[in-house]
Amino acid sequence: MGQSAGSSGTARYFAELLRTFRKSRGLTQAQLGELVHVSDSYVSAVETCERIPSPEFIAAADEALEAGGLLAIATEHLAHDRYPAFFKDFAKLEAEALSVSSYSTHMLNGLLQTEAYARAVIGSRFPPLEDEEVERLVEARLARQTLFFRKPVALFSFVIEESVLRRRFGTRDGMHELLDHILRCAALRNVVVQVLASAHGEHAGVDGGMTLVETPGHKQLVYLEAQERSLLISDPDEVARYSQRYAMIRTQALGIEESAALIKQLAGET
Incomplete structure (x- = not known):
């Protein structure tokens, strides 16, 4: 069963x-479904707690039922319920972060994923998830990307292993769309995307991926994730080691323009 x-x-x-x-x-x-442009099964799933409602549904239902904001007020709280249990705490930190720095070694960070790529990645999990659960997780993952346009502006740094960009999830067209999407994200003024080329050989990221977060209180945290388990590190000495490691990985990665050129090249090959 899905969550x-x-x-x-x-x-x-x-x-x-x-x-x-x-x-x-x-x-x-x-009748409510008709008013808010969803199926009756969608309304039923929400009322039986089998589905987390989308922000659009909540807003439309609040208006259609003349709830005076009593439904809409739940939007922010329900947003975090869309995520897997191991990710919920980090999702809250990410939503408020001053900066997010990510190093990806086997799968693209969810903030850069397209719908097709996210669906292929989530759909490849084993044991398989139910279709409705896949769609719920895809919807939640894509919703995170509004953080790029949040006010106050947050800063994002991504270092991606070249192998991640070459590994196909979904169709060739889907991968081409993904690479174009990454380039569009990289063009945003608050987003930096770098590629750690496979030709580099030895590098400081051999211990795996990581995400570093700076909180509104200027506290540095490290988030690690593997096999549906996660770890949030706050110890200053440990965080310092990860920060140093990430800084070295960035210096070993291609520069911004070289990275964009490689992504364009890979897009041309798909």
Whole structure:
């Protein structure tokens, strides 16, 4: 079974509130679905805590049911419920971070993924996830990309192993779309993308990927993830070692223009 929203108190409260407002307006699930442009099965899944509602659904339902903001107020809290349990705490930190620095060794950071790539990656998990769970996780992953345009502006640095860009998830067209998408992200003024070329050989990133985060209080944290487990490191001495390691990886990676040229070259090969 896919992860349901049932474990979340926020989701259960929202589901009950939605059901109460819907019934008080004399609407069936199908009628509400028609008003907010979703299926009755979608409304049912939200009311039974089998699906986390999208921000668009919450806003539309609040307006259609004349809830006066009582439904809409749950948007931010429910947003974090869309993520896997091991990622939820980091998602909150990432959403408020002053800067995010990521080194990817086997899969592209979710902030740079396209819908097709994300669906292929999540769909490749084993044991397989249910289709609805895949779609929920894809939706949540793509929603994170609004952070690029957040105010106040956050800074993003990505170092990507060349092998990550060469490993195909999904179709050739999907990979071409992905590479073009990375280039568009790299063109943003608050985003830096570098590629660690395979030809470099020995490098400082042999111990694996990492993400460094600077909080609004200027505290540095390190996030590590593997096999549906995660670790958040706050010890200053440990964080300093990871920061030094990331700095060295950046110096060993191609420069910004060279990285863009390599990504364009790879796009031409797909």
